[in-house]
Amino acid sequence: MRKGKNLLFLKDTFLLGITAFGGPQAHIAMMLQQFVRKRNFLTEEELMEALAFSSILPGPSSTQTLLTIAMRRGGTLLAVLSLLVWVLPAAILMTALTLAFTLFEARGFSLEFLLFVQPMAIGIILFAAFRIGRTVIKNVYGVAILIIALLFTIFFNSPLVFPIALFAGGFITNISNRHILPPLKTRLPIDWKKSSFNLFLLILILVGAAVAGAITKHRSVVIFENFLRFGSITFGGGSVLVPMMFEQFVKHRHYLTANEFISGYALNQAIPGPAFAFATFTGGMALKEFGLNYQVLGCFLGTVGIFLPGALIVFFLYPLWEYLKSYRFIQRSLEGINAAATGMVLGAAVILFNNLEFHLINIFVIAATFCLLKFTKLQTPVLIFLGLIAGFVYTHFF
Numbered sequence: 001m002r003k004g005k006n007l008l009f010l011k012d013t014f015l016l017g018i019t020a021f022g023g024p025q026a027h028i029a030m031m032l033q034q035f036v037r038k039r040n041f042l043t044e045e046e047l048m049e050a051l052a053f054s055s056i057l058p059g060p061s062s063t064q065t066l067l068t069i070a071m072r073r074g075g076t077l078l079a080v081l082s083l084l085v086w087v088l089p090a091a092i093l094m095t096a097l098t099l100a101f102t103l104f105e106a107r108g109f110s111l112e113f114l115l116f117v118q119p120m121a122i123g124i125i126l127f128a129a130f131r132i133g134r135t136v137i138k139n140v141y142g143v144a145i146l147i148i149a150l151l152f153t154i155f156f157n158s159p160l161v162f163p164i165a166l167f168a169g170g171f172i173t174n175i176s177n178r179h180i181l182p183p184l185k186t187r188l189p190i191d192w193k194k195s196s197f198n199l200f201l202l203i204l205i206l207v208g209a210a211v212a213g214a215i216t217k218h219r220s221v222v223i224f225e226n227f228l229r230f231g232s233i234t235f236g237g238g239s240v241l242v243p244m245m246f247e248q249f250v251k252h253r254h255y256l257t258a259n260e261f262i263s264g265y266a267l268n269q270a271i272p273g274p275a276f277a278f279a280t281f282t283g284g285m286a287l288k289e290f291g292l293n294y295q296v297l298g299c300f301l302g303t304v305g306i307f308l309p310g311a312l313i314v315f316f317l318y319p320l321w322e323y324l325k326s327y328r329f330i331q332r333s334l335e336g337i338n339a340a341a342t343g344m345v346l347g348a349a350v351i352l353f354n355n356l357e358f359h360l361i362n363i364f365v366i367a368a369t370f371c372l373l374k375f376t377k378l379q380t381p382v383l384i385f386l387g388l389i390a391g392f393v394y395t396h397f398f
Helices: 002-019 023-038 044-055 061-106 117-136 140-155 161-176 192-216 219-233 238-252 258-268 275-286 292-324 328-354 360-375 380-397
Strands: none
Touching (some): 002 023, 002 061, 023 044, 023 061, 044 061, 061 258, 061 275, 061 292, 117 258, 117 328, 140 328, 161 328, 192 219, 192 292, 219 292, 238 258, 238 275, 238 328, 258 275, 258 328, 258 380
């Protein structure tokens, strides 16, 4: 019976992977509908608990929420299988889009039909920041943290800015937010031996990749180490990942152009599954000049590098969760971490806008995208598709 239910859970996870558009908030809503209301795999309270757990961790939040549910239901094996069936559809689609994008460039096809897609990506990021901020900004401290994180994201180029801003935000709300919290739960004993193995494995992979990158200096090794690092320090979902990758791969290393990066991000919004699959596109484009085989390798390295740390963190911390969640400082810190993450999302929009040609039509497209997402029921993939059609018509008939 348990085996049959686990297979059904994997089937539902795969269906989510090919139908779940709209980012973490939409993913959670679909998990609620599929796992709780339809299948009764867990209760609403357990789903919210899994979401709270993933929210305090670095990495892809909806993916880690899914892994937490799978760990609760069937242990590490079911979690690993769930990760594969959740990530693979998006990774395969993004690999195909990466190769198609490169083919268009190599054959001299005009990519001008993407002219509306790039400002639309900025509008999508702004709406994501609005939606997140409306939920997580609860007081004047949250507003102040958001503004500080926004300014740091815009004016400081070091990737260290991101974890510093997040932890600083958590520290501020922890010492300033003293409202009454629920009573502490009884703390359960911890199997440190089993839990610490995954931490040791994560550290070994991170250190090994860093050393290999420093010694070989080969681009494939370097980008793999970069993705592993980003997957280890990124709080707040795929939108927060954008400024990190833009700074590293576009501005610092020049592996991609700004137009390629923005276009890839926009295309990523048009596919289902985890938003972190944008790393698949970025990895492939970073190695495109080395040929087809290396480009496919780049897609693979981007996918593994960005998702592996978050998975290992869940495997490490899940056995400790019943212990950690009883601490009030974690509950208080979460508000500041989310506020800082929102500021970083806004900073991503500003950075991308600064690298876009200033034109009134771009400002109009950004504003129109935001308004359509805010005031209509149009989904992001539909908007991107309409943007592609509009760009094609505009470039060929006007």
